[in-house]
Amino acid sequence: MKRLIYYSASLFVILGMITSSIGCTATRLKVATTTSLYDTGLWSHLEPMFEEKYKVELDVIHAGTGIALEYGKRGDVDVITVHDKAAEEKFITDGYGVQRVPFAYNYFLIVGPPSDPADIKGLSSEEAFKKLMATSDGIFVSRGDNSGTHTKEKAVWENAGFDYETVRKAGAWYIEGGKGMGPTLQMANEKKAYTLTDMGTFATYKSKLQLVPTVAKGSTLLNVYSAIAVNPAKVPGVNMDTANNLISFLASPEIQKFIGNYGIQEYGIQLFIPSAGVKSTQ
Amino acid sequence: MNEIWQGLLEAIKLIVSLDPEILEISGRSLWIALSSCLLASVICLPIGGLIHFQRFAGKRTLISLIQTFYSIPTVVIGLFVFVLLSRTGPLGGFNLLFTPTAMIIGQMLLVIPIVLGLTISALSGIDKVIPDTARSLGAGSFQTAVVVLKEARFAVTAAMIMAFSRAISEVGLALIVGGNIKGFTRVITTTISLETAKGDLELALALGIILMFIALVINLVLNQLQTR
Numbered sequence: 463m464k465r466l467i468y469y470s471a472s473l474f475v476i477l478g479m480i481t482s483s484i485g486c487t488a489t490r491l492k493v494a495t496t497t498s499l500y501d502t503g504l505w506s507h508l509e510p511m512f513e514e515k516y517k518v519e520l521d522v523i524h525a526g527t528g529i530a531l532e533y534g535k536r537g538d539v540d541v542i543t544v545h546d547k548a549a550e551e552k553f554i555t556d557g558y559g560v561q562r563v564p565f566a567y568n569y570f571l572i573v574g575p576p577s578d579p580a581d582i583k584g585l586s587s588e589e590a591f592k593k594l595m596a597t598s599d600g601i602f603v604s605r606g607d608n609s610g611t612h613t614k615e616k617a618v619w620e621n622a623g624f625d626y627e628t629v630r631k632a633g634a635w636y637i638e639g640g641k642g643m644g645p646t647l648q649m650a651n652e653k654k655a656y657t658l659t660d661m662g663t664f665a666t667y668k669s670k671l672q673l674v675p676t677v678a679k680g681s682t683l684l685n686v687y688s689a690i691a692v693n694p695a696k697v698p699g700v701n702m703d704t705a706n707n708l709i710s711f712l713a714s715p716e717i718q719k720f721i722g723n724y725g726i727q728e729y730g731i732q733l734f735i736p737s738a739g740v741k742s743t744q
Numbered sequence: 745m746n747e748i749w750q751g752l753l754e755a756i757k758l759i760v761s762l763d764p765e766i767l768e769i770s771g772r773s774l775w776i777a778l779s780s781c782l783l784a785s786v787i788c789l790p791i792g793g794l795i796h797f798q799r800f801a802g803k804r805t806l807i808s809l810i811q812t813f814y815s816i817p818t819v820v821i822g823l824f825v826f827v828l829l830s831r832t833g834p835l836g837g838f839n840l841l842f843t844p845t846a847m848i849i850g851q852m853l854l855v856i857p858i859v860l861g862l863t864i865s866a867l868s869g870i871d872k873v874i875p876d877t878a879r880s881l882g883a884g885s886f887q888t889a890v891v892v893l894k895e896a897r898f899a900v901t902a903a904m905i906m907a908f909s910r911a912i913s914e915v916g917l918a919l920i921v922g923g924n925i926k927g928f929t930r931v932i933t934t935t936i937s938l939e940t941a942k943g944d945l946e947l948a949l950a951l952g953i954i955l956m957f958i959a960l961v962i963n964l965v966l967n968q969l970q971t972r
Binding site for chain 2: 490523537642644645648670674698699
């Protein structure tokens with residue numbers, strides 16, 4: 463028994479050494495990214511490119527915009543890439559972020575079953591939501607997770623003249639899935655329901671789904687992705703230099719071109735339109 | 745149902761081809777779960793012995809409390825460790841969040857009640873004659889404890905198997921404190937959850953089968969120790 467104790471104690475010390483050595487070998491930059499960017503697979507291409515160029519370990523943590531901003535506020539990540547303009551601006555006004563750098567955009571769309579039970583095809587997003595509310599003929603799956611997509615959905619409801627809290631209680635046709643974009647699409651597919659999705663994720667999942675694009679009109683549907691470095695003055699311990707490297711990397715002509723071409727070969731459509739340096743009201 | 749068959753085939757393919765990414769993820773799962781269980785055992789065996797051998801007021805209540813923590817949800821432990829290790833948290837200075845170390849700490853906290861509670865049960869199952877005999881032969885209290893623990897090794901190993909099973913199969917904690925970072929904190933369960941989200945059900949199922957395979961190997965090894 464004594465031997466066993468000595469044995470486990472020494473093993474424990476060795477394990478401790480391995481753990482700490484792995485934890486400290488290289489500089490690590492942590493970026494929290496919205497699920498809709500991650501699910502398209504874009505980050506798994508960008509990550510090795512960035513690591514190669516700057517000799518840094520990049521840790522990509524995928525989370526909805528809401529929790530990504532929270533990670534930033536707590537200093538648990540150095541950079542966030544998200545898509546919720548209002549929340550991003552608040553993040554910066556509150557002092558947590560340095561600057562908002564939009565680097566790509568695309569559009570949201572409402573997808574639904576080909577039979578289009580609520581007959582909303584071709585309407586604008588606001589008209590479509592009004593009709594869903596009036597008829598209850600279609601099921602709608604909401605992200606329900608405070609993500610950028612969820613915030614966008616709330617904005618469309620409000621533009622259509624509804625208070626979001628009444629929408630939540632509107633009936634069994636309104637479902638809060640509480641999942642990432644990919645799983646929400648799968649859930650809508652299973653339930654033959656409508657959902658609001660970004661173009662990129664939909665294109666990536668399209669081959670596994672029966673859902674078709676139903677509504678793509680409406681000025682509210684613009685989807686802008688920005689990168690924000692966490693402000694070291696407000697949140698101590700942030701890896702500022704490397705964070706700025708990542709943002710310049712995303713905005714560099716080479717990577718902007720890569721983002722613009724990403725997915726065209728595989729999915730047949732452009733998933734992201736590069737926008738670094740473009741002056742935009744969004 | 746076809747997916748299950750495909751998943752099985754995929755699992756065999758991945759195991760036979762020694763896919764480097766799968767090996768890495770499986771190795772990490774195994775290493776994190778084993779480390780956390782080992783740490784928990786180092787902490788809990790002496791404490792369990794102490795609780796069993798000492799008489800004090802509230803002992804039953806303490807044991808009930810420990811047993812209640814068997815059913816603590818992994819996400820709750822995850823959240824607790826997250827708040828603790830987050831940069832603004834009390835242990836934020838160590839910069840441990842989203843590292844394998846954070847996952848080991850979390851899983852260790854998760855299995856401590858199991859190892860502790862089952863160690864106490866194991867010791868209670870030992871015939872009272874044994875410690876009495878040891879004492880009558882001149883053993884001190886430490887030596888007596890060692891004798892009893894040795895006698896209870898069968899049940900103590902069972903406690904470790906239980907703890908290992910809980911550690912390697914949990915996903916909530918690993919996601920919250922590990923962050924599922926590719927090549928760093930991604931383990932089998934978080935990969936399953938990601939691949940399911942991505943709709944790659946065959947790969948997700950295959951990984952599930954691989955996890956069961958690892959559990960089988962570990963159980964066989966621990967069983968060997970048990971019968972020794």
